[in-house]
Every structure is written in C-alpha cells, then in structure tokens.
Amino acid sequence: MSDFTLTCPLPLQRYPDVVMAHGGGGRLMRDLIEGVFVRAFGPGEHSALHDAAELARGIGERLAFTTDAYVVRPLFFPGGSIGELAVNGTVNDLAMAGAEPLWLSAAFVLEEGLPMATLLRVVETMRDAAHATGVRIVTGDTKVVERGRCDGMYITTSGIGRVVYPHRIGPDAVRPGDAVLLSGDLARHGIAVMAAREGFEFSGQIESDCAPLAEPVLRMAEAGVDVRCMRDLTRGGLASALVEIAETARCTIAIDDEAIPVAPNVLSACELMGFDPLHVANEGRFVAFVPEEQADAALAILRQSAVSANAVRIGSVRETGTGEVILRTIGGERPVDTLSGELLPRIC
Amino acid sequence: MKYVEEYRRPEDVRRVAERLASITTRSWKIMEVCGGQTHAIIRFGLDQMLPPSVSLIHGPGCPVCVTPVELVDRAIAIAARPEVIFCSFGDMLRVPGSGRDLMSARAAGADVRVVFSPADAVDIARRNPDREVVFFAVGFETTAPANAAAVELARAAGLTNFSILVSHVLVPPALRAIMSSPDSAVHGFLAAGHVCTVTGYTEYENIAAEYGVPIVVTGFEPLDILQGVYMCVKQLEAGTCNVLNEYARSVKREGNRAAMALVDRVFEVVDRKWRGIGLIPASGLGLRPEYSSFDAQLRFDVGDIHVAESSICISGLVLQGVKRPTECPAFGTECTPEHPLGATMVSSEGACAAYYRYRPRPSNERTL
Numbered sequence: 158m159s160d161f162t163l164t165c166p167l168p169l170q171r172y173p174d175v176v177m178a179h180g181g182g183g184r185l186m187r188d189l190i191e192g193v194f195v196r197a198f199g200p201g202e203h204s205a206l207h208d209a210a211e212l213a214r215g216i217g218e219r220l221a222f223t224t225d226a227y228v229v230r231p232l233f234f235p236g237g238s239i240g241e242l243a244v245n246g247t248v249n250d251l252a253m254a255g256a257e258p259l260w261l262s263a264a265f266v267l268e269e270g271l272p273m274a275t276l277l278r279v280v281e282t283m284r285d286a287a288h289a290t291g292v293r294i295v296t297g298d299t300k301v302v303e304r305g306r307c308d309g310m311y312i313t314t315s316g317i318g319r320v321v322y323p324h325r326i327g328p329d330a331v332r333p334g335d336a337v338l339l340s341g342d343l344a345r346h347g348i349a350v351m352a353a354r355e356g357f358e359f360s361g362q363i364e365s366d367c368a369p370l371a372e373p374v375l376r377m378a379e380a381g382v383d384v385r386c387m388r389d390l391t392r393g394g395l396a397s398a399l400v401e402i403a404e405t406a407r408c409t410i411a412i413d414d415e416a417i418p419v420a421p422n423v424l425s426a427c428e429l430m431g432f433d434p435l436h437v438a439n440e441g442r443f444v445a446f447v448p449e450e451q452a453d454a455a456l457a458i459l460r461q462s463a464v465s466a467n468a469v470r471i472g473s474v475r476e477t478g479t480g481e482v483i484l485r486t487i488g489g490e491r492p493v494d495t496l497s498g499e500l501l502p503r504i505c
Numbered sequence: 506m507k508y509v510e511e512y513r514r515p516e517d518v519r520r521v522a523e524r525l526a527s528i529t530t531r532s533w534k535i536m537e538v539c540g541g542q543t544h545a546i547i548r549f550g551l552d553q554m555l556p557p558s559v560s561l562i563h564g565p566g567c568p569v570c571v572t573p574v575e576l577v578d579r580a581i582a583i584a585a586r587p588e589v590i591f592c593s594f595g596d597m598l599r600v601p602g603s604g605r606d607l608m609s610a611r612a613a614g615a616d617v618r619v620v621f622s623p624a625d626a627v628d629i630a631r632r633n634p635d636r637e638v639v640f641f642a643v644g645f646e647t648t649a650p651a652n653a654a655a656v657e658l659a660r661a662a663g664l665t666n667f668s669i670l671v672s673h674v675l676v677p678p679a680l681r682a683i684m685s686s687p688d689s690a691v692h693g694f695l696a697a698g699h700v701c702t703v704t705g706y707t708e709y710e711n712i713a714a715e716y717g718v719p720i721v722v723t724g725f726e727p728l729d730i731l732q733g734v735y736m737c738v739k740q741l742e743a744g745t746c747n748v749l750n751e752y753a754r755s756v757k758r759e760g761n762r763a764a765m766a767l768v769d770r771v772f773e774v775v776d777r778k779w780r781g782i783g784l785i786p787a788s789g790l791g792l793r794p795e796y797s798s799f800d801a802q803l804r805f806d807v808g809d810i811h812v813a814e815s816s817i818c819i820s821g822l823v824l825q826g827v828k829r830p831t832e833c834p835a836f837g838t839e840c841t842p843e844h845p846l847g848a849t850m851v852s853s854e855g856a857c858a859a860y861y862r863y864r865p866r867p868s869n870e871r872t873l
Contacts, residue, residue, distance in 0.1 A: 174612040178599075184843055355621055415515070424509055430621075431596075431853060433548075487515045487727050488550030491863040 182392025182438065183496030187401070208389065209254035211320060219320035221256035223247060226313040232279065234353040236345070236364030239312060240282035242440060245369045247316040248290050249389040252374040253443060255326040256318030258290060264298040266311040279310065290369040292316070321378045328405035330385040335474040336452035337410060338445045340373065340465035341366065342418040343395055347437035348426045361422050368441030373462040377445070382455045385446040389439075396435040397495040398444060399482045409478020412493075414486045416471045435484075436496040446474065512726030513549075521731040522554040525738060532558040533741050534690050535734060536683070536826050538676060539697030540567030540854030541725050547859040549727045559738060562690070562826035563859075565679050566697050568644040569596050569852035570824060571779040572672045575810045577602035580641055580670055582807035584615040589805075590633060592626035593641040595619045600851045603812035623655035623669070630659065630667035639801045642669040647699045649673050649790055650764035653771035656792070656799050668801040671791055674777055676700050677708045678788035684716040688827045693737040695723040695730070698752035703768075705760025709748045717746045724752040771796055780848050781814065781821030820847030823856050830857040837861060 178185040209223035227243040243263065251258040263283065267276065287294050294314075324330070345366040352363060370389060377384055386406075388398040395417070403410045419427070419434045427434050441464060447455045452470060459468035475483075482493040511517075537543055543563045546552050552561050565571055581602050584591035591607070598608045598619065611617035616636075620626050623640050630638035642652040652669060659667040676697060683689050696709055701722045713720050719740035723733030733751045740747060750756055768790070777789025792800045814821075817835045822828040830836050830849070840846040842858050849855035853862075 174609065176608050176612045178608065188843075357621075421510065428509060486548070486550045487513065487518050487554070489553035491547070491550055494862045 180392075181496060182394070182397055183436075186393070187495070208250040209256065209316075209318070211254060211325075221251050221254040221318045221320050222315070223250040223254070224313065224315035225250060226311060228308060228311050229350060230308055231350075231353050232275065232309050234350045234365055235362050236349055237367035237440070238279055238282045239310065240279040241286045241367050243312040243314045244283050244286035244290070244292070244294075245367055245440065246391070247314040248292055249370045249441075249443070251316050251318035252369075252371040253326075253387045253389050254318070254320065255322035255374070255378065255384065255387070256320045257375055258292045258316055258318040258371050260317045261287065261292055261294045262296045262315045263294050264313040265300070266307055266313075267299065267301045268307040268309050269301055269304040271309055276310065279312075286369065290371050321375060322384065324383065326384055326386060328386050328402040331402060331406040331408055331446050331474055332385060332448070333408060333474050333476045333478075334449050335385055335446045336449050336455075336470055337399075337412060337472045337474065338447060338452065338456060338459065339395070339417065339469055339471045340370070340443050340445070340459060341441070341467045342420050342423070343390070343439060343442065344419055344423050344427060344432075344434040344437035346440040347394070347432075348423050350438075351430075352426065357426070359422050359426050363420070363423055363426065366439055366441035368464045370441065370443050370464060373459050373465040373468075376458050376462060377455060380454070380458050382451050382458065383448055384455075385448070387443055387445045389443040391440065392438045393496045394434070394436040394438060395442075395444065396433070396482070396493045400493065400495045402446070403478070403482050404480040406474075407478070407480045409475040409481050409483060410472060411475055411483045411485065411490075412472030414484055416469055418467065418469060435493060444471075449473065509726065512724070512728040514728070518551075518554070518727045518731055521728065521735055525559070525731065525735045526556045528735075528742055529556045529559055529738055530742060533692045533738055534560050534562055535693045535695060535737050536562040536564045536691045537695040537723070537730070537733075538564040538566040538680070539695075539700070539725075540570065540852065540856070541699070542695060542697070542723065542730055543567075543856050544854045544859050545725050545727065545730060547863040551727055551730055554731065555734065559734065561734070563823065563856035564683070564694075564826055565779065565782065565824040566645065566676065566700075567849070567852050567854040567856075568648070568672075568674060569600055570820065570848040570855045571674055571782065572597070572600065572643055572848065573778045573780045574603055574812045574814055575778075576670070576672050577606070578604070578810045578812060579802070579807055581605065581607060581610045581615075582810070583639055583670065583801060583805045584610050584617050585613075586637070586805065588637045590616045590618060590629055590636050590638045591641070592618050592620045592623075592629060592638060594621075594643065596852050597641055597643055599845075600848050601845055623652050624658060627655050627658050627662070627664065627667055630664050631662060634666060636666060637804075638667050639805075640667075640669045642671045642673060645674055645676055645697070645700050646704045646768070647697075647702075649768045649772060650703060650761070653767045656771050656796055657767070659799065660796075665798075668799045668804050669792070670801040671772075672777075673772065673790035674779065675774070675788050675790065676704075677712060678785050679779070679782075680709075680712055681716075682782070682785050682788075683825055684712070684718060686825060688825065691718070691826060693719045693741055694721070695733045695737065696720050696748075698722055698724040698729070698756055701752070701756045701760065703761050703764050705758050706748050706750065706756070707758065713746050713748050719746045720748045722748065722750045722752050722756050724755065779824070781818075781824045783821075815846040818847035820849040820857065823849050830860040831864070833857070
C-alpha cells in the first residue's frame with residue numbers, strides 16, 4: 158500500500174470538481190475510492206478492497222459489515238424500485254463476503270414534496286424484500302431537504318451478517334486454474350432503468366434483474382464448495398468486476414464471449430445505444446470463482462435457486478498472468494477493460 | 506432478435522475468412538470508413554482473421570473524433586451561459602476541448618443534458634420557454650435528417666428558444682481528400698452502411714470511377730465486415746473498381762429520398778474543418794440562410810475561438826489512415842480514455858480508444 162501516493166492526485170487534476178463519471182462504476186470511480194477514501198481512511202484489516210468488511214474477531218461470531226447509498230431515477234422501474242435496490246444491494250454485498258445477512262439499517266433523505274404515497278410504496282417494497290431474504294431492518298434515520306435539493310429520495314442502508322464460510326473469501330484467494338461461474342444473463346438492470354428513464358420501448362419489456370443473492374451463496378456454503386471469491390455485478394458490469402479481481406489477484410482471467418448469456422432484446426438495446434453488455438449494470442447477478450474440480454457441482458447447486466437458475470461457466474483463471482481479463486471472441490482474444498467513466502450513449 | 510445473432514455466428518464468419526484467404530494473392534490495404542466498423546473489427550478481433558497480406562486502415566468516420574476543437578470550446582462556452590440548456594448526444598460529453606470537456610462544464614454548473622434524439626431537445630425547449638435550448642448537431646449524413654427534422658419541428662411549433670450548433674460532416678469529400686493525398690496507401694474502401702442508408706451510393710460510383718478504387722457498402726456485424734472485405738479483395742484481384750452493396754438489407758442505391766429532401770431543405774453544403782485533418786472544401790453541412798434564426802453560432806456571441814491542437818497527438822494521421830494508433834508516442838501513456846489528448850481516444854468509435862480498450866498492451870501497468 159506504500160505506493161498510494163502515486164495514484165491519488167492525477168484524476169483530480171483533470172477534474173477539479175466531482176463529475177458524474179466518479180460514480181459510474183468505472184476507472185474514475187476507482188481512482189476516487191483509492192485516491193481519496195482509502196488514502197484518508199486506510200485500507201482496513203485486509204488490504205484487498207471487497208464488498209463487505211469482516212469485523213475483528215473476539216466477539217464470538219465472525220461478522221461482515223457493509224454500507225451502500227442508493228440513488229436511481231425513476232424511483233420505480235420495470236422489475237424493481239429504489240426500495241428493493243436498497244435492501245437487495247446491501248444483502249448482496251454481505252452475501253459476496255460469504256455472510257448470511259441478518260440486520261440492516263436504513264437512512265432516508267427525502268425531498269420536500271415527495272408524495273407520501275410514493276414513500277409508502279417504496280417502504281413496502283423494502284419490507285417485502287427484507288422478508289424475502291429473512292433480514293430485519295432494525296434501525297434508521299430520516300432527513301428532509303428542500304425541494305430541488307434531492308431527486309425524490311435517496312436511501313442508504315448498512316448491513317451486518319454472520320460469515321458462514323470457514324475460509325477467507327476475496328480476490329486474494331483466487332488461484333490459477335479456478336473456474337469462473339456467472340449466475341445468469343447480463344445487463345438487464347442498466348437497460349431497464351435507462352428505458353424507463355428515457356421512455357424507450359424495446360420488443361418485450363426488459364425487467365431489471367434486481368434480486369437477493371444470499372440463497373445460492375448459502376447453499377454453496379452448506380454443500381461445502383470452497384468458493385474463492387464472489388462479486389456481485391453492479392455498476393461497471395461484469396467487465397469492471399473481473400478486472401478488479403484480476404488486478405488484485407495478479408492473475409489472468411480468460412472468459413468466452415459465446416458463453417456469456419445476454420437476452421436477445423437486451424443485446425439489441427445495447428447495440429442500439431453502443432453499449433457493451435459487459436459494461437452495463439446488473440443488480441441480481443454475481444460471479445463465483447471455485448476450484449476447477451468443484452465447478453460442475455457448484456453450477457448444479459447454483460441452478461437450484463431461482464435467482465441463479467441459468468448459471469453458466471464463462472471461463473477460468475490462467476496458470477500465469479499479471480492481472481488482466483482476456484475475452485475469447487470470434488476472431489481471437491482481446492483484453493477487457495473497465496468502463497472508463499460513465500456509460501454514454503453514442504451518436505449513431 | 507433479428508439482424509444481430511445471425512451475423513455473429515462464428516462458423517459463418519470463419520467460412521468467409523477462409524474464402525477470402527483462398528482468393529488473396531497480393532497485398533491489399535482496405536480502409537473501413539466508419540468508426541462503428543473500426544469498433545466492431547477490434548472488438549471481435551476480425552483483423553486477426555484476415556490473411557496476412559490484407560490489412561485494414563481505420564478511416565475518419567467517427568463524427569465525435571473529427572469535430573474541431575474550436576467547436577467543442579464554443580459548445581462549452583455556450584453551455585456555460587446561465588440561460589442555456591445544452592443538449593447533446595452522450596459521447597460528445599467527454600470530448601476534450603482546449604481546456605475542459607462538457608462533462609466538467611456540467612459539474613461546474615452548466616445545464617448540460619444527454620438526449621437520445623434531437624426531437625427530445627425540441628421537447629425540452631417547448632417545456633422551458635424561459636430558457637434557451639441548444640442542441641449539438643454533430644454527425645455524418647446519418648444524423649442530418651433527424652437534426653433537420655428537429656429544426657422543422659421547432660419552426661412549426663413557433664419555438665424561438667431552440668437552436669442547433671452545427672458540425673455536420675460529409676463522407677464523400679473525405680474519401681476524395683484521402684485518395685488525393687500523396688500519403689494515401691488505400692486500395693479499396695468499405696463504405697459506411699448507415700450513411701449510405703440515407704444517401705444511397707451514386708456519389709460513390711463517381712469516386713470509384715474517378716480514382717479507380719473499389720468500394721463496398723458494408724454493414725457493422727462481424728459477418729458483414731468480413732464479407733465486405735471479401736467483396737473488395739475479389740474486385741482488387743480481378744482489377745475491377747465498382748461500388749458493390751454488401752448491406753442490401755438496409756441500403757438502396759438511391760438512398761432514402763424523403764430524408765435527403767429534408768436535409769436539402771434545411772441544410773446547405775459548406776466548407777468544414779475536420780479535427781486532425783484541417784479544412785476540407787464543401788465537406789460539411791450548415792443551416793440555409795432561411796433557417797439562420799436556428800443557428801446557435803449566430804445566436805450566441807462567445808467571441809472568436811482559435812486553438813492549437815496537441816502537438817504530440819497524431820490523431821490527424823490516424824484519421825487519414827497514414828499511421829496506426831500504436832505508432833503515437835503518447836498512446837497509452839500520456840493519452841488514455843481518461844485523459845485523452847485527441848478525440849480519437851475519446852469516442853468508443855475512435856481508432857485510438859478501440860486499440861486502447863481491445864488490444865493487448867505490453868504491460869498491464871495502470872496509467873493513473
């Protein structure tokens with residue numbers, strides 16, 4: 158971590174103010190996290206950045222702790238709402254750390270003038286989402302800001318879970334030869350939200366994949382799968398998640414273009430806007446790295462849960478490598494990069 | 506869905522690649538004109554499927570890339586005015602002007618909005634009668650009809666608070682400029698299927714005859730591009746120079762006459778500066794005098810803007826197909842998609858950005 162001073166100020170020189178891309182899930186966001194927050198707060202007990210922190214032992218259980226803020230426009234979209242995102246997103250971050258989600262907090266920033274009926278609907282979706290995962294929302298806070306100071310409502314949730322895997326799960330546990338599993342098709346959430354926001358209609362409505370991922374994760378733990386690393390695919394998509402893992406693990410991850418499922422109408426929407434489905438956001442998909450000899454068994458377990466019924470194997474970790482992701486395409490191989498900044502629809 | 510998967514089947518694409526290899530006896534350089542094609546070639550690794558003696562040169566067909574720095578600066582200056590809502594397609598937001606980009610202008614307080622269609626900008630003008638709404642009308646012939654329609658829509662609605670900042674460019678003059686250049690090494694062209702969907706390709710027949718160069722109107726999927734190269738090489742090997750239409754599912758020889766009539770009503774041909782290349786006579790579109798009240802350049806006086814382009818950046822040579830992105834000393838070091846020196850590194854369709862994202866790099870060191 159001694160080289161952190163090298164990474165910090167450069168992106169800030171080009172952008173003296175925060176720009177949207179600093180929250181886009183791509184490289185600029187990583188620059189911000191590493192150059193500002195990690196520098197200020199330190200990297201934590203384990204050096205590798207992960208979805209949730211494992212808290213100090215000595216209090217009986219191994220606990221995982223995470224927090225996330227949710228902003229989305231519109232508040233309701235096909236397949237979900239900000240309420241489901243706020244519960245499932247934090248549940249998923251705990252699950253990715255190998256933990257059974259137990260308790261959540263929820264803090265609301267509400268805009269003056271927000272219809273009470275809208276707030277009630279959101280809270281109901283949160284209640285239902287929490288119920289579905291068996292997690293309890295046990296504390297919270299509310300602030301109201303003047304009209305125009307916020308986009309309807311923002312929600313921040315924090316979560317505590319009990320770590321159920323006996324071994325450490327994270328990018329630094331990834332080993333050469335590991336199989337890479339993907340829990341389902343890509344890019345639904347990003348396209349569904351964009352379509353709802355912009356009023357696009359695609360053949361057959363595209364619904365967000367927003368869903369809790371704890372069930373398949375706990376099933377794999379029960380079955381004794383030695384999961385090395387898991388990561389839910391949020392902003393920045395599969396590409397950003399894999400690149401981060403590859404760079405942290407200093408390994409090369411090779412995936413097959415043809416093995417990666419994308420629904421036909423989602424693919425056509427991506428083509429229309431010039432998006433690579435590998436870069437588009439998901440809210441109910443994750444990748445799992447498992448030992449090669451357990452890959453088939455792990456896939457079978459994943460497919461028992463509805464949320465990961467269409468899980469597939471998309472690639473493996475190469476024997477040697479220096480931290481990159483390789484995509485096998487029709488013509489050959491090419492590296493996969495993280496999204497640079499925010500996804501911007503193209504001209505033509 | 507239709508028109509994607511059937512054009513990406515590996516076995517079909519490989520079959521065309523084998524046919525191409527079997528007819529190739531000499532060394533050929535073919536330029537794909539459109540940035541969308543460049544992107545697909547690099548993304549799918551199609552250039553790795555060509556016989557070693559056939560190479561692709563990446564042409565100037567990315568409208569984001571060729572928009573002059575002055576115009577980006579002008580856009581930022583207009584966007585910064587408090588009365589203005591500045592609307593743009595998304596990929597113009599990160600194009601660096603001489604100082605900052607539109608995204609930074611937005612962070613600094615400018616009201617910059619991404620729209621998916623110029624008609625959306627007209628709608629914003631209708632809903633904000635007390636604001637000035639400006640649309641950044643960038644693009645080749647492909648986007649010109651929609652932009653012309655937006656102007657007519659605004660006029661029909663009697664909107665006086667809508668204008669467009671025009672930077673339209675035309676493909677045929679660029680092809681002529683490339684063929685006339687003493688540096689040119691191009692033997693054949695893959696013309697841009699979407700541009701030709703609008704314009705048709707009769708003008709390309711004149712170019713093919715004048716310069717003795719075969720042209721294949723080509724689509725954007727892997728199978729399209731390989732087939733386009735095959736049709737081009739087949740002509741080169743036979744010594745013919747016709748315009749062939751690979752993208753017949755979209756392109757007709759006469760184009761879309763209704764769209765062209767609309768463009769002709771609103772726009773006229775003007776001289777246009779291309780970023781990295783310079784002034785090309787009669788290579789762009791500007792608003793006709795009777796539509797000058799919709800011209801943002803006339804409406805907003807932001808002073809004279811003259812800027813020098815980066816002295817290291819070779820995007821001009823890249824855009825003309827003379828050099829490859831990797832031949833630039835700044836490629837991947839001083840110049841990356843996060844900190845682009847030239848526009849070919851910004852747009853996902855720019856040749857440099859495509860190489861940066863999709864090509865193995867000698868080392869994996871991050872360039873922060």
